[in-house]
Amino acid sequence: MLAFLPLDFLPEALRPWFVLAVAMVLAIVVALVIHRIGFLILRRITAPRPYLHAVVVGACTASQFVVALLALRVVLTGTPEDMPYTRGMSYFVTVLLILCVTWLANSSIKSLSDAAIRLNPYDVADNLLARRKLTQTRVLARSAHAIVLLLGLSFVLLTLPGARQLGASLLASAGVAGLVAGIAARPVLGNFIAGLQIAFSQPIRIDDVLIVNGEWGRVEEITGTFVVVRIWDERRMIVPxxxxIENPFENWTHRTASLLGTVFLWLDFSVPLEPVRKEFERLCKASPLWDTRVAAVQVTDTSDRAMQVRFLISAANSGNAFELRCLVREGLIAFIAAHHAEGLPRIRANVEGESTNPPPPRVVPV
Structure with a gap:
């Protein structure tokens, strides 16, 4: 190896190490030059393809370490077997190579997920498809990161002779033997499997509006073990x-964000509904919160004292629906108070057995 080098100035014991060091440096330089050329070519080829381009750019640093360590591994493989310490160096380089390959895989996953999130913004009006992709990307990316880390650690342990049994056990836990170990780790594995179910079946997505245990909130984050629900008053509910998967809940934006809202008023029987209906329609048309789909007035119930009138309205999302309900309620109460003050519920009573004549004067003896 590198027999053309003049080594007469070195002691006999140092000559193999000098040759090895020069070979390793040259191998790293050649590997990095090839990597640079390949990176420039791939970056140009994948420019029209945003996902592949993001992976190529994001994995550049990690791939540099991988090719450099591969070059070192090739050089160490060609060293004489009787050369001391090279076996330990080979093990060390192999472990570093496995760790860098794990880093490369995680960098590729992260670059791919970031590109998917960037190319599908969900801060728009019609964001159902974007939220579906965002949820799948985040959940699957976290699962992939965990699997890659587990495999990387397992292969590192398999490389070391003293820890080979432990590495084999870790690999087995990722396969069929994991079902046995899963009895003890049921909550962890249950959440992991639930995350995969949510990623594919998608009962919830990022930014979905949910009713969980009677609380209204939006899905703020989906991690590998729990969901963060941002409640309307800025509290956060953490739900496994x-x-x-195991409990029923309300999802107001599962198919579409548009909703119907209701306003109920109890009115006296003497209130004419036609003027109230016209005022209701005027309030809806005057508000930009109304999406023009539904505006209806119906008497839905009666009692012995009043009638219940339901005002049905539609809005593009739950926030607009709530604001529109409040606006319509305030406007109708003001209209009825101004034009039909007697129309609010009253209690009628007839008192019998009392005479309207004044009582006779009382005679007091002197």
């Missing part, structure tokens, strides 16, 4: 992933 498995809960959404």
């Amino acid at each position: 992933l498995q809960w959404f």
Whole structure:
């Protein structure tokens, strides 16, 4: 190896190490040059394809370490077997190579997920498809990161002779033997499997509006073990992933964000409904919160004292529906108070057995 080098100035014991060091440096330089050329070519080829381009750019640093360590591994493979310490160096380089390959895989996953999130913004009006892709990307990316880390650690342990049994056990836990170990780790595995179910079946997505245990909130984050629900008053509810698989809940934006809202008023029987209906329609048309789909007035119930009138309205999302309900309620109460003050519920009573004549004067003896 590198026999053309003049080594007469070195002691006999140092000459193999000098040759090895020069070979390793040259191998790293050649590997990095090839990597640079390949990176420039791939970056140009994948420019029209945003996902592949993001992976190529995001994995550049990690791939540099991988090719450099591969070059070192090739050089160490060609060293004489009787050369001391090279076996330990080979093990060390192999472990570093496995760790860098794990880093490369995680960098590729992260770049791919970031590109998917960037190319599908969900801060738009019609964001159902974007939220579906965002949820799948985040959940699957976290699961992939965990699997890659587990495999990387397992292969590192398999490389070391003293820890080979432990590495084999870790690999087995990722396969069929994991079902046995899963009895003890049921909550962890249950949440992991629930995360995969949520990613594919998608009962919830990022930014979905939910009713969980009577609380209204939006899905703020989906992690590998729990869901963060941002409640309307800025509190955060932490719910395990498995809960959404095993319990019923309301999802107001599962198919579409548009909703129907209702306003109920109890009115006296003497209130004419036609003027109230016209005022209701005027309030809806005057508000930009109304999406023009539904505006209806119906008497839905009666009692011995009043009638219940339901005002049905539609809005593009739950926030607009709530604001529109409040606006319509305030406007109708003001209209009825101004034009039909007697129309609010009253209690009628007839008192019998009392005479309207004044009582006779009382005679007091002197």
